[in-house]
Amino acid sequence: MTTLDLTPAPGAAPLPRMVLAQAGAEVRATLRNGEQLLLTMIIPVLLLVGFSLAPLIDIGGGSRVGFLTPGVLALAIMSTAFTGQAIATGFERRYGVLKRLGATPLSRQGLMLAKTLAVLAVELVQVVVIVTVALALGWRPQGSFAAAALLVVLGTAAFSGLGLLMAGTLRAEATLAAANLVYLVLLGVGGVVFPLSKFPAGMRSVLELLPISALTSGLRTVLGAGALPLGAVAVLAAWAVVSLGLASHFFRWE
């Protein structure tokens, strides 16, 4: 029988090691989960390829792939930061994983940092895949990649706040249903595939305040050689501040 040295030798690992270990576990869990991959990879790529090749939507002139790629990138960000994170965290809460992790040396701040890193890492994979497909379809982006990255970070913060707020307050099953429903609705009304200009003016001014619309229109502008639209930045920042604030206040760990 193996002998183990059980003599007490307690001590926390350095924070970066703990955070990287947890983030790595979360990335592996996401990439291994079939339903998550459907949302984060397959649906965005299918939308991009399908609507680029087939003239199903009227975008009012211009390159279809040029119109669609920023929208699909925004959708991918939402699927990971909001839908995927809400569902995964909701079930972690339900299965007592968050509780159990609370008894390890990894602090809650460390756990949140790990989740953020994991979301950004999955988003990086998504962006690489989507951009590769878009370039193959003839997309020719121009403009500021730094501005696009800023929008992506703000969008990630806003969607993460909403996802965690949902995961930390609703039952896991309710989170699963609601997160998927919100994903579908925002896909429909956020200007991802169907241009907001097709909606009535009154409705459009409301829809433009949605985080998905702000991210979509912002990315469309900066990747089309436009200046960073401050309106979109303001909308995303406001969603981020409010949703993260509410999540940190109302999140229940058990």
Place this chain on the structure above:
Amino acid sequence: MDSPAVELIDLVKRYGGATAVDGLSMRAAAGAVTAVLGPNGAGKTSTIEICEGFRRADSGTVRVLGEPPATPALRPRVGVMLQAGGVPPAMRCAEWLRLVSRFHAHPLDPPALLARLGLAEHARTPFRRLSGGQQQRLSLAAAVIGRPELVFLDEPTAGLDPQARHACWDLVGELRAAGVSVVLTTHHMDEAERLADQVVIIDRGRVVAEGSPASLTGAERQLRFRARPGLALEELLNALPVGSVAKESPAGHYIIEGQVDPGLLATVTAWCAAEGVTADDLRIERRTLEDVFLELTGRELR
């Protein structure tokens, strides 16, 4: 070591109108195994989860290794095994243990610990595909992998088969030998009797008895035998020393308590001969912890 591993004074925990823990006070000595026994709903898990920092006491004093619970500095020093769950269902056995090991400065080797608990061949099995007993063993492994000073085990052997139960008992024995303090809850009297230096019996949120297993079961011994039901015991009682007790419980099972010595044995066998009764399965034994437990907490189902 003088300072206890855990000290609770007048602990109170309420859920809505229900009082789960009702002025409970206890100490768990450092370097010892303390078993918390009690019927379902006695307040065992509430008490232990307050010590683990998962719940807040409504009132009372709690000290874990000298600190208030939920102090961040306690986390590396305390190992925790939840009653159930706590592991992502899709996470593989070895992956979970390696992850938890990465949170600690001087962890045990995950593969060696898996092998020690008989989980080596399940290293790549997702948690949800493990049997209940295997899940328990993985949770136990995660509780000790960081080489803590104190380990809380909430019903560590619930659902384990006899081999796994013995493996768990061996590990608890090794923890104790290595100087680790262990606080565990259990329903199994034999487990408490075998493992614990100190037993705390709680019922309705209060301590009803505490002490070593030997002091709780007492030096008092019993004579037990089986015979046909309904024997008249009055005559036997008259022949026994004052203060002896003779009872039939259940029917056909007789228990004589008192100064169990050769004289008493002779008196009982002589009475049996006079009654024309053959005493079967006659034996002298100590009260078990289970006897004490049922005396203190009653027999009704909760």
